Amino acid sequence: MEFVIIGGDAAGMSAASRAKRNRPDLNVTVLEKSSDVSYSACGMPYNIADSDREIEDLVVRPAHVFRDKQGINVLTGHFVESIDPKGKTVAGTSSDKKAFRFDYDKLLIASGASPARPDLPGFDLPGVMALKSLDDGRKIKAYLTAHNVKKVLIIGMGYIGLEMCEAFVAGGIEVDMVKPGSTLLPWMAPELSEVVKKELETHHVRLHLGRDIQGIEETSGHLKAFGPDTCFQTDMVLLAMGVTPNSELAANAGLALGPGDSIAVDRSLKTSNEHIYAAGDCADAFHLVTGEKTWIPLALRANRAGWAAADDVCGQPPNLAGVCGAAVFKVFDLEVARAGLTVKEAGAFGFDPCAVVVKTRSRAHAHSGSSPIRIQMIADKKTGRLLGAQMVGREGAAHRINAVSVALHNRMTARDFSQTDMAYAPPFGPVWDPLLTAANQLLKKMR
């Protein structure tokens, strides 16, 4: 049986390895457009921050190891241009300009997502960079050195923008961040996002909210980014305006699309064509809380979906739950975490959200080194069900969020969650864990 995979990062290589482990007799071919497979994309901001490190350090397993040790036919520089679902073939062009065509019995699309790059004047200039592939990382790192970058403008204030802002500041680079929206991290309670804002300002990052960049020009070795009421002179621009799923190939092959134009898949990762699967940042998923389709491109899901698709291809029942958007990122010394729905999402999906914001501390009463932890916790007034939480703190936010995540998997009520037996010792939290304090406050408010 021929199992062909389009894309060689998290979902694609997880699927390839798993399929070969499940069924060594399978012919597994991976077609990757870039020169890299299996790397830790999320590690790039930290790698870029550290001039002693090579981008290559982020490669988890190079292509030749997949070939030689696992017998996977990994072909880099292979850009797939079309899928023919009737003939069960994929076709494209390789980096040495040769046309290729592969027959498949089962096909997995693991084509990932691409950074949004609006079609505006100058957004394609050299020095206007985005960060998604390892090659993007290489280019940014090279550009920083080659052009002696002292000033960067980041367009967008999401995860990647915020993580990269830390990387730039570490390199002694001045950072301005700009976005059209008027709110930093609008999915958080203002009491939480305000803390993030202060952290950025403490590190001399200048935030420009409510400003829209509509064009970029080159001016005497610098870049000028401008909008209706704004103009920035800078050495480099980072586009961090979110990502869009690479679903064109699927759409052209007539496959159904889901939220945000991601590729629609069922619970075993099958697309609307029974021989074609999709997994990773290009595919949608079921949301654990709403039960509806969602598109939340994150690394763990990509790996897990790769495994599940491979299991299904091999005739083994796939083990795959939905997602709840559990995520964490670091903003300088802050841990920012979330799981489940925001208040706005909860309302949009027909819940009757009740939310509290609590400020507690990261260590026990009278224990030195404590810092504030702020949590917004949300439940449904009608059923009491826990819907989500967001947290910000200098310590103890990143791993605490997973307790919420497990609760969401189990459709716990806030009342039941408030009864969870949690570990306590003074260096690690108050006797009532911040999550329990939030749940207790929520119960009071819902009474």
Added chain:
Amino acid sequence: MEFVIIGGDAAGMSAASRAKRNRPDLNVTVLEKSSDVSYSACGMPYNIADSDREIEDLVVRPAHVFRDKQGINVLTGHFVESIDPKGKTVAGTSSDKKAFRFDYDKLLIASGASPARPDLPGFDLPGVMALKSLDDGRKIKAYLTAHNVKKVLIIGMGYIGLEMCEAFVAGGIEVDMVKPGSTLLPWMAPELSEVVKKELETHHVRLHLGRDIQGIEETSGHLKAFGPDTCFQTDMVLLAMGVTPNSELAANAGLALGPGDSIAVDRSLKTSNEHIYAAGDCADAFHLVTGEKTWIPLALRANRAGWAAADDVCGQPPNLAGVCGAAVFKVFDLEVARAGLTVKEAGAFGFDPCAVVVKTRSRAHAHSGSSPIRIQMIADKKTGRLLGAQMVGREGAAHRINAVSVALHNRMTARDFSQTDMAYAPPFGPVWDPLLTAANQLLKKMR
């Protein structure tokens, strides 16, 4: 209505405050034998380590605040000697040698636990100390200074012994630890306890396993602790041989006892007498995993049980789940955590335990500053149900354990737990969280 509470720490004061909040018309009297109420006992090792801090810093709320602001009749120095369940009175003697007697409509016994102090020669000498009450902390702190202690022998190697060992070393004191058993932390997998052992040895703590101390003598200003094949010369001895529930009063009043001679209570904290409740370290609880009675004296449970007892007294349905023994402690730079059953306990309660030990890392591939995280995870072969986990690591063990705890509350299988959506960012863990790696390995082993 007269609500009388014996004991003014976590369970007692939580109950008193809650009862007054529920029903301001209630007469609430707290009889506390020592001079302290409402303090953070678990904070003592850290307070003792810091000579700049007073033990009084650990007081969360002093007695007069409970009296003046909350209208609770807090009587310190009141030692209750007997309960008369028929006459519904308690009687005792106060520190100024006066007899007292109180009538109650409802009584809560929140008498806590006491450090085990074996009836052996010299175990009552000055300089042979234990640590449970704030007064114990005061005495230890004073003794260390007054006797210029340079060397301490800790008998026992449980939570308190290990936490205190860090406190002594911080004060430049040499520490020997001794216990009759041959295994450090026998509830852990050897791969995990070995890490704790090394951490202690790195800090020059000398461990003497399999040695039994049978007597202590005073010799020229020092102490000599000796056993069949052992003899230690030291300046101070700390007894850290575990605690026993203060249930004598209850037993003498004819109340039923539970595991470890703790006071038996039902799900609303009622003892075998319908007008008498028990909560905190003196009372038993239902174990979430086994469904059986257990005795696990921990601070969160004490606070929570205090609330629940007060709610029941006030005619409100109490909200109280069972316990799963979620606990964490710090051993120098290590976080040591557990939740649920050990392999041995699982076997004893009729499960067919399957366990794996995994070693993963605290941060992502290629992220600097990563350290090993070791997890033992246990499930039931027959049902696949998750039974417990233990973890050791320099970072990320303390809060991760609560995700296991939430899973145990929901009786999750290892398979379902392995599917939990967990947050990922390189500074905080690998893309497959250590807990997920452990669950995945467990699934493989159970297949």
